[in-house]
Amino acid sequence: MSSVWTIARKELSDSLRNRWLMAISLVFASLALGIAWFGAAASGQVGYASTPATIASLASLGIFLIPLIALLLAYDAVVGEEEGGTLLLLMTYPLSRSQLLLGKFLGHGLTLALATLIGFGVAGVAIAMLVEDVSVANLAVAMLRFIASTVLLGWGFIALAYVISVRVSEKPVAAGLSLAVWFFFVLIFDLVLLGTLVASEGQLNAELLPWLLLLNPTDIYRLLNIVAFGDGTQLSGVLSLGADLPIGAGGLWLGLVLWFAVPLSGALLLFRNRRI
């Protein structure tokens, strides 16, 4: 355990040193505050619209940003050590491959969690203090749910980045594949699903389709943060499928957890069989 923490600690101090932690926190805080204040601009006014609308906008942006940040943070976890020549040396220490990867995950995971907590937390506190007629309890619950799901989504993409990182032997390849993963889950998946939906003209099994949403962690994340308000009218596009899902919020949370646990286990397995 102590060697896992030693690795995690180095990753954490690295992200403090290269100001990743600070940069991500700042981006999150300014995004959240910007959306809170100008989110209602489309309807012709400036000011805080409503908590559900703010969270929904934040989640829509988060879908683009969180996976990208997580992938950038973690894509070179193993391949970077190998290219830097330190992987071989590390493996001669009393440290198993699983311990190394779990340590990395702990470090990267904590970095992302801290940045999310600081960034959105600060924004949440600012909204609670500055907006007069906001229900603080509602806001707190929504914000906490948003932060927790954001962290889980980020962990999922960190784990996906590891799967890439343990498989390839060059950093640029890992970076390219990470971008491809981002592109697929964030942009292509929904398009394909929507396309299938339209093209099938209702021929497809209507009960199966909503489950397909669970194949994409960003859709689960979006459902969690938007459906949670029980306001089905805001759902559009493929998300409307989510209203038919019989699993409820608990199932969605479980889905997000699985989305980081399964790729992480896969990465551990692949790493164990990798030649050094």
Place this chain on the structure above:
Amino acid sequence: MSCFRLENVSYRYDKAPVLQGVDLSLEPGEILGLFGHNGAGKTTSIKLILGLMQPTQGKVSVLGGLAGDPQVTQHIGYLPENVMFYPQLTGREILKHFARLKGASLKQVPALLEQVGLEDAMDARTRTYSKGMRQRLGLAQALLGKPRLLMLDEPTVGLDPVATADLYRLLQGLRDEGAGIVLCSHVLPGVEPYIDRAAILTDGAVKASGNLGSLRQQAHMPVSVLLTPANGISSLEKVIDESATTGRMTKTGQGTLRVDVQPREKVALLETVMASGEVADVSIHQPSLEDIYVHFIGTGGLAHRGGR
């Protein structure tokens, strides 16, 4: 308890044999020189001992345990060829990180950095380090936690002559305290005075091993005796011709005579020439480690030595 013992070890990489039936061992308090051409299997042997790979066949035991067992690796120090570090960290931070991983005390970090001559640079980022400084940090890293088995791959690359001498002195000290040390190097004259035993690998097999004396015997290499004639080179030649020895004579440019004889005929030759009074000066050249190495490796031509 041996530092390590390879018994009939074979290793195949994608079905291509890298090591074949290697028997090699190292006892505490011994410095073993591991030599061989590129691709001869030196690095593979070391990786097997470190437990980074499993042998296809045969047995590897290290410090009385299994290779790769954390209990075992804790007592191994390793300096890889071309050691690299995290460029964004300072020497001190890196050594602390590795000390934590090894479960070694953090107190020895400054002392070790001083020992390898990095006391002035320990708080500079390793991005700014020269090759020699990286090498020193690599050494400090290998020495963490007083290893009982130390394996150094090309430890003197990038070190200046003074630092090289310091390093060998340090290694001898560790050897005297009971550590087993493996030295891989291509700078044969440099390591020759310091190794107790040498193993020469070619094409994944141990071609010869033993101390320098027994290697010379195994090689059957002639000893060169350089004779400065007292009266004239031709009369000296005559004396040797008439003796019972079968040495091969060559005249060198400086008016001396070189005689290559088999080791067992050396004394007989010397007695003959001394008794004749035809010789003014004698010097004897034993085959060096380099000569022995070339003898064992050099039979197959350059392609053989270049690896694949």
